[in-house]
Amino acid sequence: MANIDHLTKISSQVRRDILRMVTAAASGHPGGSLSSTDILTALFTEVMDHDPKTWTRDAKGQDAFILSAGHLSPVYYSVLARSGYFPIQDLASFRQYGSKLQGHPSTEHRLNGIFQPSGSLGQGLSVGAGIALSKKMDGDDHCVYVLCGDGESEEGQIWEAAMFAPHHSLDNLIAMTDWNGQQIDGPISTITGIENLSEKWSAFGWNVIVAEGHDFESILQAFDLAKAAKGSGKPTMILFRTEMGHGVDFMAGTNEWHGKAPSKELCEKALAQLEETLGDY
Numbered sequence: 514m515a516n517i518d519h520l521t522k523i524s525s526q527v528r529r530d531i532l533r534m535v536t537a538a539a540s541g542h543p544g545g546s547l548s549s550t551d552i553l554t555a556l557f558t559e560v561m562d563h564d565p566k567t568w569t570r571d572a573k574g575q576d577a578f579i580l581s582a583g584h585l586s587p588v589y590y591s592v593l594a595r596s597g598y599f600p601i602q603d604l605a606s607f608r609q610y611g612s613k614l615q616g617h618p619s620t621e622h623r624l625n626g627i628f629q630p631s632g633s634l635g636q637g638l639s640v641g642a643g644i645a646l647s648k649k650m651d652g653d654d655h656c657v658y659v660l661c662g663d664g665e666s667e668e669g670q671i672w673e674a675a676m677f678a679p680h681h682s683l684d685n686l687i688a689m690t691d692w693n694g695q696q697i698d699g700p701i702s703t704i705t706g707i708e709n710l711s712e713k714w715s716a717f718g719w720n721v722i723v724a725e726g727h728d729f730e731s732i733l734q735a736f737d738l739a740k741a742a743k744g745s746g747k748p749t750m751i752l753f754r755t756e757m758g759h760g761v762d763f764m765a766g767t768n769e770w771h772g773k774a775p776s777k778e779l780c781e782k783a784l785a786q787l788e789e790t791l792g793d794y
C-alpha cells in the first residue's frame with residue numbers, strides 16, 4: 514500500500530527543486546511544473562515499473578514515460594534525479610550552457626530517463642503511441658505513459674494521435690492531462706475554449722478517467738483504474754484537475770508564472786511555504 518506521507522514529502526522536495534532551478538537559471542516554467550508535481554511524483558514512485566540502473570532508450574522490458582509538454586522539464590528533471598537516474602547535484606546545471614538539463618528535454622547528451630526530445634508541443638502523444646505499438650508488436654506487456662497539457666491539447670497532432678491509438682487498440686497507452694485551465698496567454702477558456710475534455714476523449718474512443726491531481730489517493734486510484742483497463746482494446750486518458758502554481762500562494766491559480774522565474778527574494782518566500790524533506794541539492 515502506498516505511503517501517502519512519503520509521497521507528500523517527495524512532492525514538497527520536488528517543488529523546492531523546481532523553484533530553485535528556475536530561479537538560479539533566471540528562466541523556466543514553474544507554473545505547470547508545480548501543478549503536475551504530485552502526478553509525476555506518484556507515477557515514478559508508486560506506479561511505473563522502471564529501473565534507472567537498467568534503463569535504455571529502446572524502452573524494452575520497462576514502462577516508459579514521455580513528457581509531451583516539454584516546457585515542464587523542471588519537474589521532470591527533479592523526479593528523474595530523485596528516482597536515481599542521475600545525481601541530484603546535476604539539477605544545479607539546469608538551463609546552463611552545455612548542460613544535459615536543457616530548457617526542454619533533449620537526447621543530444623544522452624541523459625538517462627529521456628526517451629525523446631520535446632519542446633514543440635503536441636508531439637509527445639504520437640511518440641507514446643508509437644512506443645506502445647512497438648511494445649504490442651514485441652510482446653512486451655509494459656505500459657507507456659504520456660503527460661500532456663490542456664493548453665497543448667489545442668494542437669492538432671494531439672487529435673491525430675487520439676485517433677491513431679484506439680484504431681490500433683493501444684490499451685497499453687496511458688495518457689494524462691495536467692488540466693489546470695491555464696496557458697501562457699491566459700485562461701484556456703479565453704484562448705480556444707477546448708471545453709469538456711472528458712467528452713472529447715470519450716468521443717475519440719478512449720477510456721476516460723477524471724481525478725484530482727493534488728490528492729494522492731485520487732491519483733493512485735486513477736492509475737489503478739487505468740492499468741486495469743489493459744485488455745479492453747482502448748487507450749486511457751486520465752484528466753487530472755490541477756491548479757497552476759500549486760503549493761505557492763502567490764503563484765497558484767494564475768498564468769502569470771507559466772514561463773517566468775521568480776526573483777531570489779520571491780523564491781525564498783516560496784521556499785518558506787514548502788518543507789525541505791529530502792535535502793536540497
